[in-house]
Amino acid sequence: MKKRSRFILSILAFGYAFLYIPLASVIFYSFNDSRLATVWGGFSTRWYGELLRNDQVLESAFLSLRIAFTVATLATIFGTMAGMALSRFGRFRGRTLFSGMITSPMVMPEVITGLSLLLLFVSLQQLIGWPAQRGFGTITIAHTTFAMAYVAVIVQSRLSAMDESLEEAAMDLGGRPLRVVFDITLPLIAPAMIAGWLLAFTLSLDDLVIASFVSGPGASTLPMLIFSKVKLGVTPDINALATLIILFVSTGVLIAWWVSRRAQRQSG
């Protein structure tokens, strides 16, 4: 028994090491004084300072955050609507098709999604002159299409776990359908919507492939910038940037965990 538990513990330790040593080394080397990213030259925070003075990095970080925020909000609105349609409207005509089309962006290779969206934007521009240039708008649209699929799935699963007679009871007590959505449905699926928002935010912040396809000159998101910088060799300021992103993402995950735990406690 004792032996087996030690075995299990060592597997656990190995697994965590596999996951977190690369991240830890990035954080560790971000405090490296040396110009060479992989040689230790003493503790320093100079790369953080340099990062903050680098307009290019700040600009693309701000662009990424703006996109991620807009995408998460739009995806939550549309995804929630789609999830409700799937789980509450019964069997309408074309439901299976609709359900398949909602979830297909999740399994579609990003290269295909990116390419098809690029072709769409280009031909739209030729036809109606919009979008005049590719950047914030096109990336936001592209990200929303696949991020809302995730939100729809999360919301739908939450809704199907929820007792439908709650909404019926509200209607029975005199609530009109739209009122019932705001009084009963939305408060009860709020945790799922928050989780969906955070997921959409992360997905958008994270995406390199689709953004590369649909963005134009002068608009590069943070992942695009990092990727192009790394092509020229890893510089220590990239480590500092990565550390900040890790910090940012883990805070987000912690908040999501806290929100969902609280919601679980509330629903008993």
Next chain:
Amino acid sequence: MTGDNKGNGPFIEIQDVSKYFGDFAAVDSVSLAIQKGELFSILGGSGCGKTTLLRMLAGFETPTKGRIFIDGVDVTEQPPYERPVNMMFQSYAIFPHMTVEKNVAYGLEKDRVARDEITRRVDDILKLVQLETFAKRKPDQLSGGQRQRVALARALVKRPKVLLLDEPLAALDKKLREHTQFELMSIQDKLGITFVVVTHDQEEAMILSSRIAVMDRGRFMQVGTPKEVYEYPTSRFVADFIGTINMFEGTIVDIDGERVRINCEETASDLSALSEDPPKRGSTVCVAVRPEKIFISQNEPENTEDIRLSGVVEDLGYFGNLSLYRIRLPGGKIVQVSAQNRRRSAERFLEWNDEVFISWRPRSSVILVD
């Protein structure tokens, strides 16, 4: 208290209502009239269509065919939020994100009732269901019985013309159920609201209701008072569904006024029974008699009017207040008999394989054709 009953017609009228799901008729040409202030039960097994019928009364389903009137108004096409009807759901459907008070106030808020009146009416109704000290609690801090009372209060606070109850007691344990049954009846009595209860529990329906409709495969098999349905079932289904009953298959061989003689292969002698409107001679019928209507004794009964049969005790069960016997007739037919245990020791208790006589009065049995 619940508005004027226009005219003297029935308060709830269901006219030839059917509901199809695809080709399946969940409710099949049902007509029913319920009077004001009744506590009416719809009783049936699962899938008999009773819940669908209730949901059509509430407005969650639209009948495929037929009309529904409540207090003289055609509500067939009315959405649930416009009907003068409230429902208590089987799951209680208490809003988990609102306090007890908020749950109960919800319906009044939707009706834009004035703030202070809402407070007063919520207080009153919570007092009625004895939950006044729980007003600020969240639903997850309540027991099953308390949730049931919140659901009841929430449905009653709007003073509906009709209260629909879907299996109101199914989620409670036995003791609490008995208590709540009487509580429901006294609340109904106090408020005078017409109750329509859907249940699969025949005991619950018998105790609660002024009238019962027994439902099977989307149709009403019989509608009547609990006593009528129990004592004078009109079909084998109803006789068998409500309580326990012994059935003897046979052919009518003689009719003399009300008295009908039935030849039964399962019994040594012919059975006689009374019927005001007996079927034709030669028709195949079934004589049904309840276990408690049968007397059991070790001495041959003297009354020659009675049906008398002999048999042996195949099995017996002692329930304290009464004993159940399974008597095997010479032909192999098993007859169930129940007897009150009035005395403690005067009589010798019957034992397995004792030879006994069973007897019942002709008017204790009913003749069933269907």
